[in-house]
Amino acid sequence: MTTHALDFDPTEKEANILAFLHTFAENAMRPASIIADAHEHERPQGAIEALHQLQSGGMGYRSGSAVDGTGDGSPAAKALTSILRAEELSWGAASILLSRPGPGLGGAAIQASGTPAQKEQWLKRYEDGSVRFGAMALTESNAGSDVSAIETTAVQDGDHWLLNGTKIFATNGACADVVVVWATVDKSKGKDGIRAFIVEKGTPGFSIGRLEHKMGIRASETAELVFQDCRIPRANLLGEENPSAEKKGFKGAMATFDLTRPGVAAMAVGIARAALEHTVQVLESESGGFHLGYGRSRAHLSALQDAVQAMDAQIEAARLLARRAAYLLDQKQPNALEASMAKAKAGRVVVDVCATCVELLGPAALTRAHPLEMWLRDSKVFDIFEGTGQVQRLVIARRILGYTSKELP
Amino acid sequence: MQLQLDEERALLKDTVRAFAKEQVRPHARTWEEQGALEGAALDQAWQLGFATLGIGPSYGGAAERDDATPSALSNTLVLEELAWADLGFALAALSPLHVAVPLALVGHEGLKREVLPGMLGSATLPKATGAWVESSRSYDLRAMRTRSSLTAQGPVLSGTKTLVPRGDIAELTVVAARARGDDEAASFEPYLLLGKNVSGLSRGQRCEVIGPRAVPLVDLTLDEANARPLAHKAGIAHGQLLERALVGSAAASLGVARAAVEYAVDYARERKAFGRAIAQNQSIAFMLAEGAMDVEALRWLTWKAAWKIDRDHPKGESALAEASRAARFGAELAFRVSDACVQILGGHGVIRDHLAELFFRNSRTLAATPGWFMV
Numbered sequence: 140m141t142t143h144a145l146d147f148d149p150t151e152k153e154a155n156i157l158a159f160l161h162t163f164a165e166n167a168m169r170p171a172s173i174i175a176d177a178h179e180h181e182r183p184q185g186a187i188e189a190l191h192q193l194q195s196g197g198m199g200y201r202s203g204s205a206v207d208g209t210g211d212g213s214p215a216a217k218a219l220t221s222i223l224r225a226e227e228l229s230w231g232a233a234s235i236l237l238s239r240p241g242p243g244l245g246g247a248a249i250q251a252s253g254t255p256a257q258k259e260q261w262l263k264r265y266e267d268g269s270v271r272f273g274a275m276a277l278t279e280s281n282a283g284s285d286v287s288a289i290e291t292t293a294v295q296d297g298d299h300w301l302l303n304g305t306k307i308f309a310t311n312g313a314c315a316d317v318v319v320v321w322a323t324v325d326k327s328k329g330k331d332g333i334r335a336f337i338v339e340k341g342t343p344g345f346s347i348g349r350l351e352h353k354m355g356i357r358a359s360e361t362a363e364l365v366f367q368d369c370r371i372p373r374a375n376l377l378g379e380e381n382p383s384a385e386k387k388g389f390k391g392a393m394a395t396f397d398l399t400r401p402g403v404a405a406m407a408v409g410i411a412r413a414a415l416e417h418t419v420q421v422l423e424s425e426s427g428g429f430h431l432g433y434g435r436s437r438a439h440l441s442a443l444q445d446a447v448q449a450m451d452a453q454i455e456a457a458r459l460l461a462r463r464a465a466y467l468l469d470q471k472q473p474n475a476l477e478a479s480m481a482k483a484k485a486g487r488v489v490v491d492v493c494a495t496c497v498e499l500l501g502p503a504a505l506t507r508a509h510p511l512e513m514w515l516r517d518s519k520v521f522d523i524f525e526g527t528g529q530v531q532r533l534v535i536a537r538r539i540l541g542y543t544s545k546e547l548p
Numbered sequence: 549m550q551l552q553l554d555e556e557r558a559l560l561k562d563t564v565r566a567f568a569k570e571q572v573r574p575h576a577r578t579w580e581e582q583g584a585l586e587g588a589a590l591d592q593a594w595q596l597g598f599a600t601l602g603i604g605p606s607y608g609g610a611a612e613r614d615d616a617t618p619s620a621l622s623n624t625l626v627l628e629e630l631a632w633a634d635l636g637f638a639l640a641a642l643s644p645l646h647v648a649v650p651l652a653l654v655g656h657e658g659l660k661r662e663v664l665p666g667m668l669g670s671a672t673l674p675k676a677t678g679a680w681v682e683s684s685r686s687y688d689l690r691a692m693r694t695r696s697s698l699t700a701q702g703p704v705l706s707g708t709k710t711l712v713p714r715g716d717i718a719e720l721t722v723v724a725a726r727a728r729g730d731d732e733a734a735s736f737e738p739y740l741l742l743g744k745n746v747s748g749l750s751r752g753q754r755c756e757v758i759g760p761r762a763v764p765l766v767d768l769t770l771d772e773a774n775a776r777p778l779a780h781k782a783g784i785a786h787g788q789l790l791e792r793a794l795v796g797s798a799a800a801s802l803g804v805a806r807a808a809v810e811y812a813v814d815y816a817r818e819r820k821a822f823g824r825a826i827a828q829n830q831s832i833a834f835m836l837a838e839g840a841m842d843v844e845a846l847r848w849l850t851w852k853a854a855w856k857i858d859r860d861h862p863k864g865e866s867a868l869a870e871a872s873r874a875a876r877f878g879a880e881l882a883f884r885v886s887d888a889c890v891q892i893l894g895g896h897g898v899i900r901d902h903l904a905e906l907f908f909r910n911s912r913t914l915a916a917t918p919g920w921f922m923v
Contacts, residue, residue, distance in 0.1 A: 436688030
């Protein structure tokens with residue numbers, strides 16, 4: 140509880156940064172994303188380099204280190220600040236933002252579950268000024284939402300762990316210096332047997348498999364990672380060897396998502412906002428113009444106004460849920476429920492908004508004459524990665540009903 | 549950015565919530581069936597004093613300064629909690645805000661001094677209300693048909709207002725009307741009908757409505773009815789009242805929607821089918837999750853709009869976009885989750901032993917009645 144009054148505005152300083160990021164997103168990201176969409180597997184190096192410069196200047200979005208305030212050396216670099224920036228940059232190009240240099244999801248896992256020594260050893264390098272990536276390897280071809288189905292094994296061998304298995308859908312997986320790999324140490328224990336391991340690029344037995352050919356977010360690298368008798372030091376087990384119950388295994392992975400889901404939601408909001416803004420601009424430029432008609436009953440609205448108003452309200456709803464989830468995180472309050480609400484809402488809203496905008500602008504919107512068809516293709520994964528919309532609903536339902544995962548499987 | 553209520557408002561919300569839970573909700577069904585609220589409960593709600601919060605001491609209010617204005621956010625919190633307990637009760641208990649809020653915000657100084665101290669000093673719920681709604685299919689707050697015209701004795705109003713809460717007994721009635729000759733502008737002016745017997749005013753029968761039925765909702769027919777201009781200057785009230793009415797609608801939707809989701813959650817945990825609670829089926833659980841998620845979203849949409857009104861109206865800026873979003877999202881959501889609530893209760897959902905059917909009927913009124921609630 141607080142004596143401060145409710146306030147929905149960013150600080151003036153932050154607002155200035157957001158205005159700067161908007162220009163950056165418009166010039167350095169959006170055009171590059173359109174080129175990258177047409178040339179999959181060619182990294183948009185110029186935009187990535189520019190994002191790196193931006194982050195070095197303290198104006199980036201860093202889901203890993205920003206969450207504890209160390210991200211850019213400013214006390215304001217909190218989750219909320221971070222997602223405001225993520226929305227703005229995703230308005231330019233979410234696919235390129237996913238390719239931003241930094242410790243990435245793997246870094247977020249280390250931040251959430253790592254020992255102080257591990258944070259020092261594995262995260263410090265991301266502040267050396269060079270363009271570096273980190274990645275998380277969780278998904279397998281037979282294990283997505285159901286972590287207990289993970290087949291990659293980790294077997295202790297003296298002072299080492301031996302990893303065997305194949306991971307898929309690792310964002311920035313091929314270019315990452317450091318990958319956090321989730322594996323089972325005891326298949327009979329189901330999800331309680333899952334642990335995370337830190338694997339460095341170049342470790343013998345670790346190789347890159349195929350790069351995926353995707354419907355959207357083509358500027359983002361999505362890699363298969365193969366582990367064949369990959370030997371890593373014993374100390375690379377993420378977290379304590381005998382962690383407390385709440386930090387263990389699957390719960391460790393979930394703690395990561397409490398940090399990152401609001402950010403993913405904010406990215407989805409950025410895309411949805413881009414699509415609606417573009418659509419409204421086109422409508423306004425046509426003969427007769429267009430106005431939103433706020434405050435009128437639906438009997439007075441055209442079908443276009445009605446559709447645009449509905450989308451506008453849904454985007455704002457998703458935005459506020461994401462900000463509230465990030466705010467709670469900054470206040471060190473539990474936010475798992477709110478993070479899942481934000482992710483579930485934003486993931487659905489972005490797809491609905493992009494699809495409706497394509498429909499409203501007609502056949503031309505199906506072509507590259509408009510960026511809308513790209514955004515629609517980009518949008519869909521936001522209802523899937525980092526927990527599908529269905530998994531989010533399960534999380535929400537269990538929380539509001541007071542059920543365990545056994546009671547509501 | 550501060551996405552959490554301040555201590556004082558959190559306390560206000562808790563106070564109203566406790567009252568709503570203990571003194572209102574247990575009687576909601578009985579009152580609805582009887583078609584009458586209990587006067588003692590209404591007076592008790594009035595005595596909590598939330599209608600006087602933003603009004604200065606010279607006018608009989610509890611605020612520290614005379615230039616205080618009613619907080620849309622505080623009123624929104626009160627309304628959500630009362631609407632959660634019973635929409636009809638909320639309509640009746642908060643009907644004095646229709647007079648207090650516009651007068652405090654934009655009122656003519658003489659009228660403020662004439663009306664507010666007596667009304668706010670009342671020990672029982674004042675007979676005060678607002679007449680906004682009109683029965684036209686195309687009614688909205690920017691398309692009033694009720695007209696005002698100027699005579700030597702002052703303005704007179706002509707037109708028909710409908711669904712006026714406590715319109716049968718009101719002695720102070722704010723009426724929104726369009727100035728004659730003002731066909732094009734999407735605007736209205738607030739007027740005040742002073743007294744029980746106003747020349748030119750006739751009160752119709754009680755409206756038979758889908759819901760809520762505990763509060764009398766009546767037609768008021770105005771045939772050159774004598775009225776007082778409420779605002780100290782023409783043209784200053786429209787935007788502010790429009791936006792406060794939209795946020796009021798959103799807050800009422802929030803209360804009803806939250807009630808429906810909570811009711812469905814409780815039932816789905818208790819009700820067993822095929823050997824387990826029906827909430828353990830994902831088809832049910834996901835409906836509940838969806839509802840809870842959107843209720844949370846509506847809360848923030850509503851609070852943001854109210855916050856913006858409180859902050860920006862004094863600067864002469866608008867919160868129309870925020871208020872419109874919240875009202876629209878709210879009206880749609882309240883019905884959707886009330887429908888889901890009935891569905892989850894199955895056959896019990898349509899039986900009047902349960903509140904689900906009341907939420908269903910009540911929630912459907914909220915999209916059609918902008919102006920019912922003033923925050």
